[in-house]
Structures are given as C-alpha cells and as structure tokens.
Amino acid sequence: MVEMERVKEKEVEKEVERKEIEREETIELCPECGSPRLIRDFRRGEFICQDCGLVIEDTYIDSGPEWRAFDSEQKEKRSRVGAPITYTIHDKGLSTIIDWSNKDYYGKSISIRNRAQLFRLRKWQRRIRISNATERNLAFALSELDRMASALGLPKAVRENAAVIYRKAVEDNLIRGRSIEGVVAAALYAACRQAGVPRTLDEIATYSRVDRKEIGRTYRFIARELGLKLMPTSPADYVPRFCASLNLSGDVQKKAIEIIKKAEEKELTSGRGPTGVAAAAIYIASILSGERRTQREVAEVAGVTEVTIRNRYKELAEKLGIEIIL
C-alpha cells in the first residue's frame, strides 16, 4: 500500500513538473517590466529577464535530451547521440576530419614512414568534405557569415537562423546574379530582426565588403521571395543597445521606451526611420533623467545625423507635450 501511494505521489509530482514546464513555456513577457527579452541560463538553471534582471525562475529542470544511460531501456529512450547538428557548417557538422596530432588510437606516435601517407589522407579528407559547387558556395558563405557574426558579436541562435535563411536562398536559386557576401549580409540582417535584436544596415555594412544599399536591396529581395514576414522594426528594439553604448542607466532606457510607446500610439513614427526616433527618445530621456548626453554623442551611437535627432526631438516634444529645460 505504501508502495502504491508513493508511486501515486511521484505521478502527481511529475504532473506538477510538467505543468510547470508548460507554464514556463508560455511566459513570453517579463512580469516586472514587460520586456520580451527573456533568456535561459542553462549553466545556472535560471530564467532571466535581460532588461531588468528579474529571475523569473531558478533551479529549473533542464528538459533537454538525456545524455546518461544506465541500462538498455534508457539507452533507447535517449533522444540524441553525438554533437548537435548545426546549420552554420556547410555539412551541418556531420562529417569527420582526421586529427592533426600524429598519434594513433593508443596514443603512440605514428612512424615517420606512415606520416606522409597520413598527411595525404588528411589533405584529401579535407578536400572531399566539399563535394560540389553548391557545397563550396555554402562553405565560403557560412565562413563569411561566421566572420561577420563574430565581428558584430551576435549570439549563436541568430547565426543559426541566418544560416538557415541563407540555405533557403540557395535552394530557391536566389543567389544567382547576386554576390555571396551581399546575400550573407542580408541573411544576417534578417536573422537579427527575426530575433528582435535588429542591427542597422550601417552596422552590418561596416563589417561587410558590400555597401549598405546593396545589402538593403538584397534583403528586400530575399525577404519577398522567401516570404519572411518581418514586422517593420520598432524604435524600442534599438533602445537597450544604444543606451548601453552611451552608458545610460536603466531608468533612462525605461523612459525612452515609454516615450516611443506614446509616440507609436500617436502615430508619430509612421514613415520615420526607427533609429532616428530611438535616438531622439533616448536624447529626451537622458535630459529628463539628468544624465544628459549631447546630440552628437547620441547621433554617433545611433548612426544618424544630429539634424535628424533635432527634427525628431522637436516633433516628439511638441506632440507629446514634453517640457524640456536645457
């Protein structure tokens, strides 16, 4: 009887656990500040808001695949084996390479006579990884993508997404007549926007061999052809990043986002560049909070001109009724 009860108890526990996981999945906005930028820290087992730092859940259970197995039954349940596949490598990381150290399976060093042979094998192994022109294109493009993403400091999820977009573009023959670099930059730009962490075209262009105009054109083309339904970026998406570069406090950030929200409600952002609106909102917020930054400083970070900031700032201040004493 006791046994039975215990089993039941365990089941109930599991049920609760499952519900908890489900509940966690549904949390998309921070309950404290309403930001959608929530992140899972797997090392600490915490579910954190990136904007206000609220720990929504701690010591949560990793529902990922089980790596350990103690008997044959568990072995069968194990969901994956080997390194996870990744789209950022042209063969999805599925092929093998011959190691560079001249050691055999037992750790003994390989005789000099066989070394030359091994060297040749290695060389051919490497060459065989890239089997045809499409693969070669992918290999080159994805290494370029990795280089740019590293330079821009983009997280893995974005790179993975960009790689998927690029692969789709290759499949649909959209690369024809466009430069690989241009399409890579456009894919990266699109992936950033999909992830809600938009980079400006200027930022992308500084790390690319292609100019801003070409990236924009290519982006529009692949977005149309692949049917990427991307919302126009909101100025609010740029605020955290710009504020961080300007060393502004969270208060300013909050205030700037508030201003942008109000401006969007009053339809002041329609047809205005999002970076310009973001820059003006940050400028106003910095003055209101007594952490004044000059127009030039804000302009530099946002990649717009001071004139743009002045224009947007006048508009915002006037229409939203914000009194500013300089």
Next chain:
Amino acid sequence: MREYNIKIENVVASTQIGENIDLNKIAKEVKDAEYKPKQFPGLVLRTKEPKAAALVFRSGKVVCTGSKSVEDARRAVKQVVKIIKSLGIKVFDEPDVKVQNIVASADLGVDLNLNAIAIGLGLENIEYEPEQFPGLVYRLDNPRVVVLIFGSGKMVVTGGKEPEDAKRAVERISEELTALGLM
C-alpha cells in the same frame, strides 16, 4: 466620390521612326540636340511645347519621356519626326506610339499610420522598411501598378499603361484602407 487630386506627372512612350538614323548629322544640324556617344548611345532632343524629351537611338527607336499626358507624348514624337524629316533623313510618317509607363501622384488627404497599414494589407503583399525608405510599397495585381504610400497620405502610382490605371489603383487602395478602418 472623393477627390484624390490625381495628377499625371510623367508619361513614357516608345516608338520606331525609321532605321539606321544618322545621329551625328542630327547633332550637327539641330542646336538643342544633346549627343555624347561616350556617355550614352542615344541622342537627346528636347521639345518646348509640349515640354518633353525624346531619346533617339541609332536603330531608329525613340523613347519620349517627361510629358504630362499621353496626348503630349504623341505630339512630342510628331515634332521630333518632323525635325528629323526636315534634315532629309528617311523616317516613317505615322509611327506607332506605345505608352510604356505612366507615373501619377495622388493625395488621400489624411495622415496615415503606415505600421498599421503594413499589417492590415498583409506583410507578404507590401514592402515597408522605414530604415531604407520612408514610403510603403504596395504592388497591385489589377491594375498592375506599384504604389508608394507615404505617411502624409500622398501617393505615387507608377507602372501603369493607361491613364485610368492610376485612378483605379487609388480608388482600390482607398476602399481597402477604409474597410480596414485606417483612413
């Protein structure tokens, strides 16, 4: 019915007026003609009344741009034919003028929220990148034109072949926006 202030801004028409035209001769005899074969292979002839510009190519093809109506475009072509004929170059008398593109402007008269329109019309049908261009690009199938819609309510309709296309496009968009409650 509301007035949208539709105005045709530019008509582009093309035609064939002859074969193997000697552009150098025209350049020499007509003093307003502009001909720089190094920069552009065509010869530019400007007419004052109606105000238009015609690009004459060696193959005998003529493209007339800048006129404000289809009738003006035809008149401009006729004038060009007359000028070239007077130089003793063999040309067709009644060239068949074909309208290639009509650009029109219009004004809905109200401020628009482009963000809401972008969502309302469906993100797959439109193109709206405020970072790159302040206008919203809407491609229509019938009439087959491209419309640029701006936050001020002004619009530019391009790609039409008939003067009616612009009007139909504006009316359709106005209907769609009214249905969405965005106007």
